[in-house]
Amino acid sequence: MRLPSHKLLLAAGVVGVVLAVGLVAAIADNTGLALVCVLLIQSAALLAVVDTRRRQGGLADKVTNHAAALKRVDRTIANVSQRVVTEARASEKALRTEFAGNRADLRDRLGRTRKGIERTLDLRVQDIEAMIQLSDRFELRAAMPPSGRWALNAGGLLKLVDLVERHPIRTIVELGSGTSTLWLSYALERRGTGGRIISLDHDQHFAGITRAELVAHGFAEGPAEVRDAPLVEGVIDGHDTPWYDPASFQDVEGIDLLIVDGPPMASGGLARYPALPMLLSRLAPGAIVVVDDAPRPDEQEMMRRWLADVPGLGRVDQTERQVFLALGE
Numbered sequence: 240m241r242l243p244s245h246k247l248l249l250a251a252g253v254v255g256v257v258l259a260v261g262l263v264a265a266i267a268d269n270t271g272l273a274l275v276c277v278l279l280i281q282s283a284a285l286l287a288v289v290d291t292r293r294r295q296g297g298l299a300d301k302v303t304n305h306a307a308a309l310k311r312v313d314r315t316i317a318n319v320s321q322r323v324v325t326e327a328r329a330s331e332k333a334l335r336t337e338f339a340g341n342r343a344d345l346r347d348r349l350g351r352t353r354k355g356i357e358r359t360l361d362l363r364v365q366d367i368e369a370m371i372q373l374s375d376r377f378e379l380r381a382a383m384p385p386s387g388r389w390a391l392n393a394g395g396l397l398k399l400v401d402l403v404e405r406h407p408i409r410t411i412v413e414l415g416s417g418t419s420t421l422w423l424s425y426a427l428e429r430r431g432t433g434g435r436i437i438s439l440d441h442d443q444h445f446a447g448i449t450r451a452e453l454v455a456h457g458f459a460e461g462p463a464e465v466r467d468a469p470l471v472e473g474v475i476d477g478h479d480t481p482w483y484d485p486a487s488f489q490d491v492e493g494i495d496l497l498i499v500d501g502p503p504m505a506s507g508g509l510a511r512y513p514a515l516p517m518l519l520s521r522l523a524p525g526a527i528v529v530v531d532d533a534p535r536p537d538e539q540e541m542m543r544r545w546l547a548d549v550p551g552l553g554r555v556d557q558t559e560r561q562v563f564l565a566l567g568e
């Protein structure tokens with residue numbers, strides 16, 4: 240139970256005193272004083288009622304304000320919750336879409352990688368089979384340098400060796416010396432009807448290595464001759480990439496087989512393009528032109544230009560890495 244405040248006690252005391260004074264005045268027949276006391280008590284009662292109402296009114300306002308504030312808080316919470324839910328749904332949807340896309344992309348990439356690996360394995364197996372056939376065909380007199388990578392692959396070498404053994408090819412010009420120079424030497428030797436190989440190399444160091452290999456295999460006296468042919472500018476008007484010095488082949492005529500396997504791509508754009516413009520007049524009728532690294536974009540563009548510019552030139556065969564072109568007879 241709440242104790243009355245000091246102000247209440249004081250008011251009660253004052254009212255009590257006024258009441259007592261009024262009673263005494265009434266007993267003493269002092270009507271005027273009694274009346275004043277009654278009026279004072281009535282006024283005090285009226286003030287008390289007004290004050291209580293005012294206090295009640297303030298409380299009601301506070302309650303109303305609190306209720307309104309609570310409603311506002313409620314509404315804010317509801318809005319925030321709604322926004323959180325909406326954003327969470329949107330994020331979830333975006334994540335699902337992205338995840339589905341990534342999964343499809345990953346599946347696609349894995350599929351392509353698997354196909355690439357299978358294709359590479361197939362080619363390696365083909366090259367191993369070709370190398371077995373090549374090795375079976377000849378009595379090799381020393382270890383052979385590797386095939387593939389910088390050199391022609393075994394499948395391409397087998398095709399070339401077959402070509403040389405089955406056709407009356409006498410003059411072979413090879414742009415870029417190496418392993419192929421040795422296998423072609425064995426092919427001419429086994430065929431036994433003569434013929435020669437002129438192999439141009441822009442790199443003196445590797446030209447020297449090929450010459451040493453030829454000696455090690457017993458080909459010191461031919462049929463292959465490796466010539467140093469530095470790359471020089473301006474062999475063809477409008478073609479900026481350097482190519483083999485024309486002085487290195489000025490004595491060569493009647494080429495039956497031209498193998499385009501140099502200069503290296505690093506020497507510039509369309510590095511091998513000059514081969515046909517520069518040697519066309521030296522090719523024999525029906526000559527075969529073998530393009531190594533044929534799938535590369537530069538080699539594709541090179542062949543497109545040659546086929547467009549040289550009448551009678553056509554595609555006759557191809558492997559995974561080489562294209563065989565032939566001149567009309």
Ligand SMILES: C[S@@+](CC[C@H](N)C(=O)[O-])C[C@H]1O[C@@H](n2cnc3c(N)ncnc32)[C@H](O)[C@@H]1O
Nearest residue numbers: 389390391415416417418419440442445500501
């Ligand atoms: C594409 S390779 C030509 C290789 C050659 N036609 C063959 O199939 O073996 C181009 C250049 O590789 C360089 N080369 C030759 N023998 C090499 C060797 N043992 N290692 C690295 N490069 C070599 C030569 O300078 C050659 O001109």
